Amino acid sequence: MDSSSPFFTSQEDFLLFHKMDRDLYRILVINLSRDPSESIHMLSMWLWLEKVGFRNIIKKIMSLPIILINEVADESLICLTCVNNLIAVSSSFSEANDIPLLQSLMDKEISLKFFDENRVEAKEGMSRIGQEICLRAFSDIMQQAMMRNAAERMVENNNFWFGSIAAPSQRLGAAVGNNIGVGAGVQVQQQGRVVVVVPADDRTLFVTFSKGYRVEEWEVREFFTMAYGDCIEALFMQEVAGNEQALFARIVFHKVNTIDMILRGASKVKFSINGKHVWARKFVPKRGNASTGETSTSASAFGSGFGM
Template sequence: MTVPASSSFIMSQEQFNLFHKIDRELYNLLAVNLWRDPVESLQVMALWLWLERVGFRNVVKKILSLPYMLINELADEAVTCLYIINNGQFPPLPSDQGNNNDIPLMQSLMMETDLSLQFFNEYRLIATQGLARIVNEVCIRALTDVMQLAIERNAAQSLADSQKVMSASYNSFPQPAMVQTGGLTRMGFGPSSADSGITWSTQESHVPVPVPPDDRTMFVTFSKGYPVYEWEVREFFGRAYGDCIESLHMQEVQPNQQSLFARIVFHSVSSIEMILNGMSKVKFTINGKHVWARKFVPKRLKPPSPPAVQPVLNLPASLGF
C-alpha cells in the first residue's frame, strides 16, 4: 500500500495503522506466528511492498491468502532476493539449480511477468533506493510497535529456554553419593573406586528409538500452471529410490485448483539424505514439470505468552540497509 501524497492532510498513527492493516497483519504473521527474525521480516515486508510499487499487483493480499507453510517459503525466497540486492551477487546455490529459477513460489505468485533472481540483480540499485524509502516512509511507522513486541517476546523466550537448559544440565550432573569404605563414610560422584565394593553398569539399551514423522519429511513445491499429481510424485520417487514413501500429503484444494505443495513422509531419514545428497534444496523434473524439494521444517509451536508489555517505539540501531 502507498499513502496518498497530500500536503494538507496528516494521518494520525491510528489512521496510518488502519490504512496499512493488511501489511501489519502479514508482518505479524511472519514475526509473531512464524517466529521469524523480526528485523529481517521487516526487510521482507519492504521488498514485497516495493514489488507492489513497481507494478506487481496485490502482492501482500495474495500472500495473505496462502497457507502459513507457503508464506514461510515465500519469506525464505524474499531473503534470497534481499541478499542479491544488498550484496550485488548471487548466494551460493546447489549446482543443479540455475540462478534464474530459484524462487519458484514468487514466480508462481507474480504471473504478470517473468520474475527471477536476475531481475533483482539487474535492478539492485533501484531496489536499494526503493527499499530504503519504504522502510522510512511505511515500515518504521506502521510496523515498529509489532516488531518491538516480537523482539521482547523472543528475548523473554530465549531467557526461559536458557534457564531450562541450565536446570536440565544441573539435574543431569552426577549427584553426590554416600559410600561406605573401611568403616568410614565419604562423599563421591559417579562410579567409586574399586575398594567401595560397588559395581557400576555401563551397558546401554539398544532398543531403537522411533524417529518422529516430521524428521522423516520433505517439503516439495510445484510451479503454478504446471499441475503435478500425487500418482506422479509417488511413481517418480518409487522408480528412483524404491519403496521409500510412508505417506504423501498434497495441499488440499478445490477440484478445479492445483496443489502448490506437498509433504512426503519417508520410512527412513536415510532416504531424505540420499535424495538431498548434502544440499539444502534440490530440483527434479517430473514428466517435464519442475519440482523443488527440501527438508521439512515444522512451524515452531508458540509457547505461553510472557506477561504483556507496552510497545516501545525505539527502532533497533540497524535494519541492514
C-alpha cells in the same frame, strides 16, 4: 492515497490503510517466529516491488497457506542477499527457476537477475519505504515479537537447567533396563539396548508445485518409489477444496539417508514429474526465534541505510 507519503494522515488512519501489510508482518514474526528486523526488510521489498509495477503482491502472499508464506519469505531473503551484493548471480539462471514461488505470484517475469540489475534502485527504494512506512506501521508488532522472543529464551534456559538436573534419574532408569525415554528421540528396550529413533520431521521432505501445473499424489509416490524403491512412510498433500490445485506436500521417508540421496548436498533441488516442475527441500517444522533481544523500535535501531 500515495503510500510513499504517509505523514499526511493520522496514525489511526495510517494503520488502517496498511492493515493487510500489518497482518502479513504479524504472521511472519508471531505465527512463524521469524526475525522481526529481517521481516521488515521483506515487507519493504514487497512494497517496493508493488511500487515498481508488480501488482497486489501482499494480497497474493496473504492468500497462501502459512507454510507457503514461510517459503516465499525464504525466497525473499535470497533476493535481499542479492540486493546487498552478497551473492553472485549466474547469467545461466532462467527467469523462473531461481525463485519459483515468488515468480508464481507475479503477473510478469522476475528473477534474481532482476534484483541484481536493479540493485541500486532497489536498495534506495526499500530503505525509504522501510523508514517511512514499515517502521511506522509495524513498530508495535515488532515490540510485541521482541518481548515474546525474550520470554521464550528465558523459558528455554530454565528448561535446560531443569533437564540437566533430571538427567541422572533418567540414566539410572536406563541402567536397570526399564522402558523409559532418555532424552529426545531415544528409546530404551528391555535388554538395555539403546535404539535411537529419528523423529519424523528429520525424515521429511517438503515439496512445492508450480501453480497451474497440477500434480497428483499418485504421481509423487510413483516418482520417488521408482527412483528410490519402497522409501515412503507417509505422504501428506495440501488439503484443498474441489478442483483446486495442491501447491505443496510433505513426504516422510522410512530412512533419513533417503533425503540425503535426493538433495545430494544442495539446499533445494528441482525435479520434473511427468513434465511438471517440482521443488524439494528438507522440511523445517518451525523457525527458531532470532531476536537480538533489543526492545527499541526507533529508526536509529536500523541504521541510516536501513540495514541494506
